[in-house]
Every structure is written in C-alpha cells, then in structure tokens.
Amino acid sequence: MASIQTKGKQVYVVYRYTDAFGKEKQKWEPVKNKTAANKRKAEIENEQYQGTFITPDGIRMEEFLEKYIALYGRKKWNATTMGKNKQLIKNYINPILGNVRIQDITTFVVDDYYSTLEKKRSVKDSDNMVSVYTIQSINKLLRCAFNMARKWELIKRNPFEDATLPYHKYKEREVLTPDQIMTVLNDCKDPKLSIAINLSFACTLRIGEILGLQWSNVFISDEDILKDDAHVIIDKQLQRESIEDLEELNYKDIIFVFPHVVPRNHTTVLTLKSTKSNSDRKVWIPRTLAQLLREWKENQEEMKQLLGKEYTDYDLVVCLENGRPCSTETIGAAWRKLREKHGISKNVVFHSFRHSSITQKLKLNHGDIKATQGDSGHRQADMITKVYAHIQDDDRKLTAKKFDSDFYNQNVDDDNMKDVLAKLISSPDVKDLVTKLLED
Numbered sequence: 001m002a003s004i005q006t007k008g009k010q011v012y013v014v015y016r017y018t019d020a021f022g023k024e025k026q027k028w029e030p031v032k033n034k035t036a037a038n039k040r041k042a043e044i045e046n047e048q049y050q051g052t053f054i055t056p057d058g059i060r061m062e063e064f065l066e067k068y069i070a071l072y073g074r075k076k077w078n079a080t081t082m083g084k085n086k087q088l089i090k091n092y093i094n095p096i097l098g099n100v101r102i103q104d105i106t107t108f109v110v111d112d113y114y115s116t117l118e119k120k121r122s123v124k125d126s127d128n129m130v131s132v133y134t135i136q137s138i139n140k141l142l143r144c145a146f147n148m149a150r151k152w153e154l155i156k157r158n159p160f161e162d163a164t165l166p167y168h169k170y171k172e173r174e175v176l177t178p179d180q181i182m183t184v185l186n187d188c189k190d191p192k193l194s195i196a197i198n199l200s201f202a203c204t205l206r207i208g209e210i211l212g213l214q215w216s217n218v219f220i221s222d223e224d225i226l227k228d229d230a231h232v233i234i235d236k237q238l239q240r241e242s243i244e245d246l247e248e249l250n251y252k253d254i255i256f257v258f259p260h261v262v263p264r265n266h267t268t269v270l271t272l273k274s275t276k277s278n279s280d281r282k283v284w285i286p287r288t289l290a291q292l293l294r295e296w297k298e299n300q301e302e303m304k305q306l307l308g309k310e311y312t313d314y315d316l317v318v319c320l321e322n323g324r325p326c327s328t329e330t331i332g333a334a335w336r337k338l339r340e341k342h343g344i345s346k347n348v349v350f351h352s353f354r355h356s357s358i359t360q361k362l363k364l365n366h367g368d369i370k371a372t373q374g375d376s377g378h379r380q381a382d383m384i385t386k387v388y389a390h391i392q393d394d395d396r397k398l399t400a401k402k403f404d405s406d407f408y409n410q411n412v413d414d415d416n417m418k419d420v421l422a423k424l425i426s427s428p429d430v431k432d433l434v435t436k437l438l439e440d
Helices: 034-050 061-076 079-097 107-118 132-151 178-186 191-203 207-211 222-226 243-248 287-310 328-341 352-364 369-376 382-411 414-426 428-439
Strands: 003-007 010-018 024-031 231-234 236-242 254-257 268-274 281-284
Touching: 003 034, 010 034, 024 034, 061 079, 061 132, 079 107, 079 132, 079 236, 079 243, 107 132, 178 191, 178 352, 191 207, 191 287, 191 328, 191 352, 207 236, 207 328, 222 287, 236 243, 243 268, 281 369, 352 369
Parallel strands: none
Antiparallel strands: 003 010, 010 024, 231 281, 236 268, 254 268
16 A cells, blocks of 8 residues: 655655565655645555556666576576577677666667667677677567566566567578589588588588487488388487586586586587477488488498497487587588688588578479478478578469460460450550650
8 A cells, every 4th residue: 555645845655565676665756746646646556456566666677687587598598599698688788778777668769779789880790780680689589578577567568569670681592503512512522521411401401400410310221211211300409508508507408418528627518409499300311312321320330340449429420530529610611621622602601501402492392381391490481481482483483484375375366365455555545544654
C-alpha cells in the first residue's frame, strides 16, 4: 500500500517495493499537489496489485545483462553462443548503453543506438564499420533479453520488437563450379583436405561436422553401397571452446574433451559437441565417395599398425596422421595453399564448398528446398530461399521458355496472332496510348 506524506510544502507518495536484486526499499516520490498525489497513489497500488509495477530506481543495462546471462544464458546457451554474446556485450553494448537504465530505453533510443553502431569501427576489423550482420546479432540478443525483462516485470514493453534494423542484402556467394572442384581435387596432394572437400561438397557438411565425424557414424558396407543406402549420421561436431565458458556452463552439450598434448595454461580446448540443431541428421552419399572413404579407412588402419602406441584412436574420419583431431585451422591453411596455387579468389574459403553443394543440389533437384535443407541441416528453410534464391533463375527462365512452346505456340497460330495484333493496333485507345508514349 502507498501513503501520502507532506514535508514542508512538498507532497510525497510513499511506498515500498522490491528492487531487481531482491532488496526491499522505500521510495518517497515527489508530486505537484495532493490531487496528483491521490492519482499517483491509486496508480501505484493498482499496478502493484496487477503485477505490472516498475521499480523506480531501475537497473542499468550492464547490471541487467549480467543477471540475464546468469539466469537465462547459462540455461539456454552453449559455450559458443555464450562466448559470442559476451563479446557483443563487451565490445558493442556496454560501451554505449551500459550505464543507461533499461526502463529508459525506448524504440527511439534503440534506433539511435543502431545508427551509432553503423558509424563505429568494428573491433575485429578496424578497417571496416560494424557490419549489418553484427547489428542484427545484437538485436537478436537484446530482443530476447528484454523479453525476459518484461516477463520478470522490470519493463512494460520490449523496445527492440519495433526497432528499425539496417537493411541486410544477402550477397550472392562466391562458389566453385563442379568442374573447378574436380580440378582442385585432382591436384590435391593432402589426403585429409581431399576427403574433407569431398564430404563438404557431396554431403553439404560444415567443417566442424566433417572433423567431428566418426567411423561409427559412417555406413559404407557392400550392402549399403549395393542398395544405394551408403550414408553418414551427423550428430556431433568438432569445436574449439573457451575453457572459461565451458566451466561456466558446466560443459553442457559437450560429448568429449580432447586432452592437450602439451600440459600448460591453455585457455581453449578442442571438443566434440552436439550439432547446431541438437538432432541427428542422415545424409546419403554417392557411391564414388563411399568407395573413397573405404580406401581412406584402409590407409588409416595401415597407419595405426605402423605407429602402434604412438597412434591415438578417437575413431575420427578426418584426423592427423597420429589419430589426433585435426583443427579447422589446419584444413583452412591447406585449402588456402591449394587455392593460391590455382589462382582462386580469397573470398572462396573452405566453407564455400558447402555453398557450392547447396547450389548444385538445388539445381539437380529443381529447387526442392526441403530435400536440400535435410542435407544442409539449416533450422529454417528460408535461410536457403534467401541466400540461394538466385540460382533458381535458370529454372525460371526454362519455365518461361516451356510456357511459350507448350501454350502460345500450340494454341495461337500465326494468322490468328496477326489478327489479334491488327485489332489491337487499330483500337483508338491503343492509338492514344502510343501517341502519349511517343510525346513523353
């Protein structure tokens, strides 16, 4: 309950409340006069009864995000997401909004904030401004955070819901054609890279999924190949994680942690963790790739015999010669060397083979988004339609050509078409239209 108190000539509405950190406080809120005091008193009591009362002292953005990470992030995020979001908060949110009360953040403040970010240098790449993608990631983080703030009754509405984001145009990916990929494969002297490229292009796999693939999830028996049922199951990925973030999340979603060869004060570690979608994905593979994998496995077995106890068997398909996990940096460096040899653009990174795969599969299956999504593991089909829509243009052109041959050429003969055109041209309305167009 609230009360009305007077000190000298000043009128106050006095009430008790619990702040964002659970502390009970008393507030003496000054008002103009007793009429305003009665109105404010009724308003406070009604909001406290309805559960919509907002604490007057509020909470600064920096303090709120610390609470948000502790109460929400640790339950919902994996270590990768935790690390990414912490960097966004540290580099782009706290320096600008850290001292602002979340109760004072309106949609206008958010739009102004995004406008400021567009003129700010990127922390990772000082030669460029903060990217639209980074701003969208910040919006996603803060929109979710403020939804929780509303549920926790710290604010009445979420100002990030109606924020105006910079327009992000999906760029056409730089990819290699199948002929180009075959050329680099024929010249590839690194067997690890060769197998990785084949898996990325034929199976639409991410590099982490390739390096985390184990032989127990590869099905390439004679029977599998004969029935055209050779396939791989994608249920884990190799990822380098921050030890600090892993400990904070109690190693959530982590299947295995690879021990360091050299003991020292490491800040990161290679892990096998659940895939992005946290669900198994079955991807069928071509017979040729199945045969290549069988040969690769035979070579691995020979290496095991040769190295004996020096070989550490983690059952990995793509690994170092001694069986230890192969990092993404190792594959990336090998690809850059091969790319430079063939004069390929530096924008074609290893991940481009996955884009090439999606492009090729959409062409082969005539734009079957769902089938392609099943291989790629995208959570949302619109990711494929947005990024790869341009590659369906050839099919659309072909459709227009077929429409012409199947409808117009069969249903309208030349004489009839001439009659139609003659009537159109002789029409007074058409004549007037043509005259106006010529005058313009």
